[in-house]
Amino acid sequence: MQLKSIWTILFFISFTTGYACTCINLGKIDQEQFNEYDLIATGKILAVDFGEHTQKIEVGIHEVFKGKISKMTIVLSSSSQSGMCGIFPKVGEKWLLYANGSHAKFSTSLCTRTKNMTRANSREKKIIREDLIFLKKNTTRNKIH
Secondary structure, eight states: OOHHHHHHHHHHHHHHHHTSOOOOOOOSOOHHHHHTOSEEEEEEEEEEEEOSSEEEEEEEEEEEEEOOOSSSEEEEEEESSGGGTOOOOOTTOEEEEEEEEETTEEEOOTTSSOEESSSOOHHHHHHHHHHHHHHHHHOSOOSOO
């Protein structure tokens, strides 16, 4: 292969990987990670408003493990760009949410423990099951206030 071709391939590889979302592996959930979030809950996606930089995601909350919310519906924001680690939910999907914020406005990303429960593969399902076991044992609240 010619040197010019090799440089062209390396350029495109470095360009595409330079804008990819990179998160650290969080491992198994523990108390320290639990304490990092303002809201931990499960919910169903009701609507997605996809903006240029941010998407607003309306979520109907099913169960709260940690956090304070004033009603059964919250607005969750996330980047609308995959390179910025945004999540991309679809209406009707169920999600396990790890978010920060307050009251009815929260934010999350792929770099939190947030997981799509509807489209999870077998590895993700195992992580979700383990998280839910931990969360049910360590919940700080079960009721919506």
